[in-house]
Amino acid sequence: MTDAERREALDAIAREVAVCTGCRLHEGRTRAVPGEGSADTEVVFVGEGPGFNEDRQGRPFVGRAGDLLVRLLGTLGWRREDVFITNVVKCRPPDNRDPEPDEIVACAPFLRRQLAILDPALVVTLGRHSMGRFMPGARIGQVHGTYRPADPALGAADALVYAMYHPAAALRSAEVERQSYEDAAGIPAALLAARERRAGRDADAPGAPAAIEMARAADPAGAAPQPAESESRRPEPAVGSLPPSEPVAPAPHVVNPPLAASPAVSADPPPVPAVSPSVSPAGPADPSAQLTLFGGSSQTP
Numbered sequence: 001m002t003d004a005e006r007r008e009a010l011d012a013i014a015r016e017v018a019v020c021t022g023c024r025l026h027e028g029r030t031r032a033v034p035g036e037g038s039a040d041t042e043v044v045f046v047g048e049g050p051g052f053n054e055d056r057q058g059r060p061f062v063g064r065a066g067d068l069l070v071r072l073l074g075t076l077g078w079r080r081e082d083v084f085i086t087n088v089v090k091c092r093p094p095d096n097r098d099p100e101p102d103e104i105v106a107c108a109p110f111l112r113r114q115l116a117i118l119d120p121a122l123v124v125t126l127g128r129h130s131m132g133r134f135m136p137g138a139r140i141g142q143v144h145g146t147y148r149p150a151d152p153a154l155g156a157a158d159a160l161v162y163a164m165y166h167p168a169a170a171l172r173s174a175e176v177e178r179q180s181y182e183d184a185a186g187i188p189a190a191l192l193a194a195r196e197r198r199a200g201r202d203a204d205a206p207g208a209p210a211a212i213e214m215a216r217a218a219d220p221a222g223a224a225p226q227p228a229e230s231e232s233r234r235p236e237p238a239v240g241s242l243p244p245s246e247p248v249a250p251a252p253h254v255v256n257p258p259l260a261a262s263p264a265v266s267a268d269p270p271p272v273p274a275v276s277p278s279v280s281p282a283g284p285a286d287p288s289a290q291l292t293l294f295g296g297s298s299q300t301p
């Protein structure tokens with residue numbers, strides 16, 4: 001799928017969401033909030049549902065919680081346009097109540113289709129309802145800052161899921177805010193793990209070793225041929241960040257020029273403490289917290 005096709009597919013979902021009456025939440029919405037961000041990103045953030053400001057503007061995470069999310073991204077040198085941001089339900093629950101299980105189920109096909117189109121390496125859940133979708137039975141207090149493989153049935157075919165608190169919870173608790181900055185510092189390590197995992201899958205794919213050998217034989221320099229630029233999307237793994245012995249499979253898509261490291265967005269974020277991994281840790285904070293994120297920056301809708 002080309003970048004343009006991916007964008008058009010996301011726009012088509014946004015148009016469906018705008019007129020959806022699939023659950024009771026459509027009755028009270030001002031505007032549906034399908035999600036927005038890069039159609040060519042490696043990382044998708046999934047929150048719970050739109051709040052007051054999101055409902056007014058039709059955009060996710062635009063209130064104070066959104067400001068904090070932007071600050072968290074800024075600590076990584078990323079902008080919100082560099083990732084894709086959406087929610088498990090696309091319409092605002094009344095009085096900002098939690099989404100009901102049947103509402104989450106009703107809206108799930110939209111999220112599943114978005115993830116199938118984006119094919120992210122990393123899905124970051126924000127809050128327990130989003131976490132519950134991808135880590136059933138887990139408790140946010142135990143799994144925040146950790147990752148595990150995503151269930152492909154939920155849309156992301158080959159991704160890791162990384163759990164974080166919802167930024168709104170961090171606004172209510174200094175301790176949760178502190179832990180949110182810790183967890184954000186673990187995102188680069190989780191993304192690197194996801195890239196390595198995907199690279200390993202590509203190397204294990206039937207025919208891949210033979211294809212690599214053929215490409216090397218045909219190219220004295222040993223460089224594998226690249227697909228057409230029109231299909232460009234994902235990078236080779238960040239080779240410089242991987243162990244030297246890590247096999248690098250030919251990328252399924254042509255490498256996009258990596259985004260230049262973005263200037264930090266945040267104003268005076270709290271210092272990022274060292275990560276103290278717990279259950280299935282993302283590992284220590286990546287020494288280069290400014291891990292380059294591959295992908296474009298455009299908005300939907």
Ligand code: SF4
Binds near residue numbers: 017020021023032107
């Ligand atoms: S929350 Fe989802 S399923 Fe419910 S009306 Fe909105 S778009 Fe449709």
